[in-house]
Each structure stands twice: as C-alpha cells, then as structure tokens.
Amino acid sequence: MARSKFTSQNRDMRAQALEAVAGGGLIDRRALLGRGMVFASAMSAGVGPAAAAAEPLTDDPWSLEIGEAMSTYQVPSKFEAKVKRTLSNPNNEPRNSHARTPHHLLEGTTTPNGLHFTINHGGVPNIDPDKHRLVIHGLVKQPLEFTLETLSRYPLTSRVSFLECGGNSAPLFSPEPMQETVQALHGLVSCAEWTGVKLSTLLEETGIDAKAKWLIAEGADSPHLSRSVPVKKALDDAMIALYQNGERLMPGNGYPMRLLLPGYEGNMNVKFLRRIKLVEQPQLSMYEARTYSQILPSGKAYRFYFLQEVKSFITYPSHGMALKGPGLYEISGLAYSGTGRIEKVMVSADGGQSWSQAALQEPVLSKAFTRFRMPWRWNGGPATLQSRAWDEAGNVQPTRSEFVAARGELTKPPPILGFANQHYNSITSWGVGSGGEVKHVYA
Amino acid sequence: MFTPKRAILAASLLLATTAGVSLAETPHLGKPIDETAIANWDISILPDGTGLPKGSGTPAQGAPIFAEKCAACHGDYGKGGGAAAALVDDRQINGISASNKTIKNFWPYATTIFDFVRRAMPFQMPHSLTDDEVYALTAYILAENKLIGANDVMNAETLPKVKMPNRDNFIIRFPDRI
Numbered sequence: 001m002a003r004s005k006f007t008s009q010n011r012d013m014r015a016q017a018l019e020a021v022a023g024g025g026l027i028d029r030r031a032l033l034g035r036g037m038v039f040a041s042a043m044s045a046g047v048g049p050a051a052a053a054a055e056p057l058t059d060d061p062w063s064l065e066i067g068e069a070m071s072t073y074q075v076p077s078k079f080e081a082k083v084k085r086t087l088s089n090p091n092n093e094p095r096n097s098h099a100r101t102p103h104h105l106l107e108g109t110t111t112p113n114g115l116h117f118t119i120n121h122g123g124v125p126n127i128d129p130d131k132h133r134l135v136i137h138g139l140v141k142q143p144l145e146f147t148l149e150t151l152s153r154y155p156l157t158s159r160v161s162f163l164e165c166g167g168n169s170a171p172l173f174s175p176e177p178m179q180e181t182v183q184a185l186h187g188l189v190s191c192a193e194w195t196g197v198k199l200s201t202l203l204e205e206t207g208i209d210a211k212a213k214w215l216i217a218e219g220a221d222s223p224h225l226s227r228s229v230p231v232k233k234a235l236d237d238a239m240i241a242l243y244q245n246g247e248r249l250m251p252g253n254g255y256p257m258r259l260l261l262p263g264y265e266g267n268m269n270v271k272f273l274r275r276i277k278l279v280e281q282p283q284l285s286m287y288e289a290r291t292y293s294q295i296l297p298s299g300k301a302y303r304f305y306f307l308q309e310v311k312s313f314i315t316y317p318s319h320g321m322a323l324k325g326p327g328l329y330e331i332s333g334l335a336y337s338g339t340g341r342i343e344k345v346m347v348s349a350d351g352g353q354s355w356s357q358a359a360l361q362e363p364v365l366s367k368a369f370t371r372f373r374m375p376w377r378w379n380g381g382p383a384t385l386q387s388r389a390w391d392e393a394g395n396v397q398p399t400r401s402e403f404v405a406a407r408g409e410l411t412k413p414p415p416i417l418g419f420a421n422q423h424y425n426s427i428t429s430w431g432v433g434s435g436g437e438v439k440h441v442y443a
Numbered sequence: 444m445f446t447p448k449r450a451i452l453a454a455s456l457l458l459a460t461t462a463g464v465s466l467a468e469t470p471h472l473g474k475p476i477d478e479t480a481i482a483n484w485d486i487s488i489l490p491d492g493t494g495l496p497k498g499s500g501t502p503a504q505g506a507p508i509f510a511e512k513c514a515a516c517h518g519d520y521g522k523g524g525g526a527a528a529a530l531v532d533d534r535q536i537n538g539i540s541a542s543n544k545t546i547k548n549f550w551p552y553a554t555t556i557f558d559f560v561r562r563a564m565p566f567q568m569p570h571s572l573t574d575d576e577v578y579a580l581t582a583y584i585l586a587e588n589k590l591i592g593a594n595d596v597m598n599a600e601t602l603p604k605v606k607m608p609n610r611d612n613f614i615i616r617f618p619d620r621i
Contacts, residue, residue: 094516094526094566122569136473137481144473153470173539205473213621216487223563224486224570230621275484284490284552286559293549293613295539301549303613306620408539420540 022356024349100187109369111190118252122222138277141207164189166265167419191369195243212278217270228282263338297408310337311425312389323436326380337391351384351443488558492603498574499598505583553605
C-alpha cells in the first residue's frame with residue numbers, strides 16, 4: 001500500500017479516524033492494524049515531507065557493478081557497526097566482564113546471538129566440546145556421565161526464553177535518574193530460542209533419592225561457578241541447552257552446554273555446565289550467600305530470590321534519541337515475566353496520569369520477550385513516556401514509588417557499571433523535551 | 444534411596460511434555476560413573492560441613508600464603524586498596540548498597556569462604572591451592588576479622604562451627620519455590 005496512492009481527501013478522512021485514547025497524544029492501538037493508513041495520515045497533519053521538486057532519481061554505484069562475494073558466515077552490514085554490545089571489561093582484567101544488549105537499536109523479540117548479553121566471572125573459557133563432560137551424581141540411584149554427542153541423541157525440545165541478570169536495571173536504584181541509554185540501564189536481559197534436553201529426562205535415568213531437595217549446578221569455567229537450584233524447578237521446566245537460536249551456544253553464553261531455568265535469575269542458569277549434584281540442602285555458595293542476596297531497608301536481606309518478576313521498558317523512543325518534529329510515532333518496547341505470559345501492557349504519555357493498552361505482538365509466549373507497540377502523536381510539547389506490564393498470574397509491575405517503599409533506594413547515584421542492589425522491576429520513564437530530546441526521568 | 448513416587452512424578456512430567464514417548468524409549472546413553480571417579484570434581488561444600496576435605500590450617504600458616512598469593516588484589520592483610528574487594532573490613536550495613544557487604548557483616552557461613560577460595564582463587568590460578576592452604580587462608584581471613592581466635596585451627600570439624608554474626612538475618616524470598 002504505497003503512501004503516494006492516498007489523495008489528500010483520503011488522508012483527511014483517515015486522520016479523523018485516529019482518536020486519542022489517553023493524554024499526551026496516545027492513539028487507539030487498533031490504528032496499528034492499518035499501519036500504512038496511520039502513517040499516511042500523519043503526513044496529512046502537515047509534518048510529512050513536501051512533494052517538492054527533487055532531482056531526478058539515478059542509479060547509485062552499487063546498482064552499476066557486481067557486488068562482493070558472499071561469506072560463509074554472514075555478519076551485519078558495515079553500516080550497522082554501531083549496533084554492538086557495550087563491554088565493562090574490554091581488556092579482560094582480572095575481574096568480572098559484562099556485555100550489554102543494545103535494545104534501542106533492535107526490534108522484534110529475538111536477540112541475535114552476537115548481541116545476547118553475557119556476564120563471565122573469569123573470562124570466556126575455550127572448551128573443546130569433544131572433551132566436555134556432564135556428570136549427574138549425589139543423591140541419585142545411578143550417577144551418569146554424558147557427552148555432547150550422547151546428549152544430542154536425546155529427545156530435544158525448543159522453547160523461547162528470556163534470560164535476565166538479577167542485577168539488570170541496578171542503576172535505577174539511584175536516587176536521581178541516571179542519564180544513560182536503555183542499553184546501559186536494561187542491557188543485561190536478552191531473549192533467544194533455546195534447544196536442548198529436558199533435565200527431568202536425565203534425572204529420570206539417574207533416578208532421584210527422596211531426600212534430594214536441591215541440586216548444585218557447576219560450570220567448567222575458571223571460577224567453577226556453582227549455584228543451588230531446587231529440585232522442584234529441575235523437574236518443572238529446566239533444560240540442558242545445547243543450541244541458541246538454532247546454532248550451538250555462543251562461547252559467552254555457555255558453550256557447549258548450559259543450564260536453562262526459564263524465568264530465573266541469570267546467574268543460576270549455570271554455563272559451561274559440567275556437574276549436577278543432588279543434595280539435601282543448598283550449598284550457600286558465594287553467589288547465593290553474598291552476591292545474590294539483596295539488602296533490604298530493614299537491614300535484613302533476601303535470599304533465594306530466583307524469580308525475574310514482571311517488567312517492561314520502552315525501547316523506542318528512549319534516552320539519547322531525538323525526535324525530528326511533531327507528528328505520529330510508534331512507541332515500542334519489551335515486556336516479560338518469569339512467572340508466565342504477559343497479559344497486558346499499558347502505556348502512558350503523560351507521566352502516568354492516563355494510560356492506554358498497547359498492542360502485543362503475537363505470539364505471546366510464557367517467560368519470553370513480548371513486543372508491545374503503541375501509536376502516539378507527539379504534539380511537540382513535553383511528554384513523559386512510561387510502560388507498565390501485567391502477567392497472566394496477575395502480577396503487576398510496581399510504580400517507582402511502590403518499589404522504593406518496599407526495596408529502598410541509594411543515597412547517591414552509583415557507578416553506572418555497579419550492582420548496588422538487584423531485582424529492580426519498576427517502571428522506566430523517558431522524558432521528551434520540547435526540542436524532541438529524550439532523557440531518563442523519574443515520574 | 445530411589446522412590447517409586449518420585450519416579451512416577453518424573454514419568455508423568457515426561458509423558459505430559461513428550462506425548463507418546465514412554466520411559467523405556469529414553470536413550471539411556473549416560474555412562475555409569477562411580478563417586479570415586481568424580482572425587483576431583485566434587486568440590487561442593489555445604490554449610491553443615493558436608494564435603495569439607497581432610498586437612499587443616501591456622502591463621503599463622505595463612506599469613507604468608509595470603510601475602511604471596513592474595514594481597515596483590517585484596518590489599519595487605521586483606522584490607523583492600525587493590526583490584527578486588529577488601530576481605531577484612533569493620534564497616535556496618537548502612538543502607539541498601541551491596542558495597543556495604545563484608546565477610547564479617549554479611550556472609551552467613553564460614554564454609555562459603557573455604558568453598559569459594561578453593562574453587563575460584565587465586566583469580567589467575569583457580570583451584571590450584573592445596574586443601575591445607577585453603578584451610579590456612581580461611582583461618583587467616585576469619586582471624587583478621589576477629590571471628591576466630593589467632594591460634595584457632597580450622598578443619599572439617601571446626602570450620603562449620605564458626606558463628607557468623609549475620610547468619611539469622613536473611614529472608615527466603617519465595618519459600619513456595621523451594
């Protein structure tokens with residue numbers, strides 16, 4: 001449906017059909033169904049490019065010569081070089097390393113493998129898949145050893161699942177909104193299709209002693225990272241993942257195999273998985289006894305948070321972008337919940353005074369990224385964009401004031417790469433200035 | 444040991460997710476392995492001391508090992524100033540920032556020190572210390588924090604008995620998920 005086919009009369013009619021549903025210029029999400037019309041109508045508001053006399057179109061150089069040879073493994077266009085992860089430790093100094101996903105430069109719900117977030121605690125190990133072993137032992141009937149080759153002969157299942165670091169969004173514990181992109185604020189969550197063997201299948205073959213209530217999962221990386229996982233989760237939807245978006249796991253994401261615990265704190269999804277030991281009690285490893293226990297305002301601390309709770313954030317427009325003038329825009333963002341499917345996402349353009357329901361991109365999958373979209377006519381004045389998600393279990397993303405009342409906030413802005421606290425899932429607000437600039441605000 | 448009830452539960456889960464596939468049809472390609480063959484990998488330590496190896500160490504034995512292998516990152520006497528966190532620190536929990544967490548004011552079990560040092564330290568040479576060295580370093584860190592006496596011996600019996608001040612200050616976030 002080419003825009004040029006609309007007459008000016010048609011445009012005026014379409015424009016009248018787009019009724020505001022909430023303050024700040026939000027338009028009924030059903031307008032998205034006829035997207036061509038929506039954007040054609042935007043032009044009718046006088047903000048579209050004028051059909052001025054232009055220079056005649058000519059062939060560009062690439063249309064006049066043979067292109068380059070194909071590559072065996074293709075990578076994005078050189079013009080997309082800015083679409084990359086940000087690295088916290090590019091020189092691999094002796095500390096943790098983080099790579100954050102550039103959500104503001106991506107669309108849809110699948111994080112490309114090269115852009116999936118990664119955290120490693122002792123560099124990325126270089127594992128020979130033929131020598132890698134997975135051992136399951138402890139409170140089992142028969143300890144068993146598996147290779148990548150033998151696991152590949154088991155019944156495989158695929159599921160889409162987000163993975164989120166428990167410390168994602170930690171900069172929002174700051175008492176002031178940190179002026180950072182959605183990548184810096186929320187870049188430690190990604191979503192992929194994972195394919196592997198259900199852990200329950202392997203535990204069926206080893207047998208489980210009735211005393212076993214936990215399993216200890218351990219990686220083959222240099223810190224021998226280990227976490228305790230309830231057997232309850234292992235028998236529910238845990239997977240030994242072998243493939244990520246159709247290809248073998250990326251090295252930084254656990255090659256050649258990792259534990260996948262859909263909806264649970266990233267660190268528990270142990271990478272480079274080499275050992276599972278069934279035990280009666282949790283081990284209280286450093287990561288669970290210290291790192292992933294969260295100090296509360298009372299001075300006590302949470303232990304075994306596990307769940308990545310319902311959350312959403314707008315990726316377009318977002319901090320650091322500049323709107324190029326009044327007119328129609330499509331607000332776009334991501335929602336997800338470790339509890340199940342996203343039920344609905346509400347969007348506000350006036351800082352939460354009024355809300356309208358966003359369109360959800362199908363399919364809406366359990367414990368997976370859900371893309372939401374909302375048409376919005378920016379009138380050129382200040383606006384505050386927010387999203388708020390509900391999941392199918394009835395959980396709702398807290399407002400910032402609700403969240404701070406329960407979990408507290410810091411007394412001063414933290415280092416942007418720090419993790420002063422964890423499991424932040426409150427609303428993110430983007431302020432649009434009258435010049436079109438978009439900044440992180442609290443509202 | 445193996446209970447039919449659990450087997451039935453697992454079996455029903457399996458049937459529910461892979462319709463039509465019966466238990467007998469799982470590949471059974473795992474190679475049986477006995478615990479003695481796993482021993483070198485089995486470095487899990489539980490808070491009650493389960494898994495702690497033989498051996499022992501004292502703060503005095505740990506001091507020179509710490510100076511040689513740990514102080515470059517954790518600072519002299521573990522007091523920080525290097526690339527890694529201080530291990531000896533008297534600060535109190537004040538506010539919600541994780542930067543307030545120290546071994547003394549936060550870590551609930553002394554066994555975690557042994558477990559982490561053995562599996563992950565020194566950073567560039569993980570799992571290279573002997574069990575006696577790990578006991579000695581654990582004793583040194585605990586003594587410098589005044590959590591044990593300067594002459595106390597740490598071993599599989601004494602280490603789990605060290606009372607860490609913050610032990611009872613935790614709340615299980617979602618008990619129904621355990």
